[in-house]
Amino acid sequence: RKEVEQDPGPFNVPEGATVAFNCTYSNSASQSFFWYRQDCRKEPKLLMSVYSSGNEDGRFTAQLNRASQYISLLIRDSKLSDSATYLCVVPHTGGFKTIFGAGTRLFVKA
């Protein structure tokens, strides 16, 4: 299994739709997880941190399932401005590197 694996994209959804992405990770000892957003040719920017079972911020909800080793990101009421690549990020327990998933591309259409 890859260290961090994400749903292959792209996801094409209409405005107002609800969309969910999954991410699986291989290191069962990982304690913290992050979702970053990356716009085309820009730097990744933090969207949400996930330290316990989940986190919610407005239209965005992240859930963690430690038993199955996956994290999900749910976006409700999608906006055109949500179009971006969403990166699942898992710090390496016991080390220093932070591993990025390959990203899931989201296109929200009018």
Next chain:
Amino acid sequence: EPEVTQTPSHQVTQMGQEVILRCVPISNHLYFYWYRQILGQKVEFLVSFYNNEISEKSEIFDDQFSVERPDGSNFTLKIRSTKLEDSAMYFCASKPGYTGELFFGEGSRLTVL
């Protein structure tokens, strides 16, 4: 709001030339990173730096690469003899503690001809 700054934003160089990419991390941060992203591909870890030394590096970070924190504020990535496949966006990142989020600079785009 404090931010990570990187220079240059874009550098074009000839194959075999040396390149230095510069970063100024956020001032109270202790952990520093370089990542690489080839166009259309994933963000790849290169190296982490803590307490004035490399703490971890990836297989990509071979002898052609080096990092330095020469003056307590700048954090540089040097590529000794660039290859075509080094063309990518290089992101510097920092974080205040062992856990927590990474803060990224806007990146330096390197084009090797």
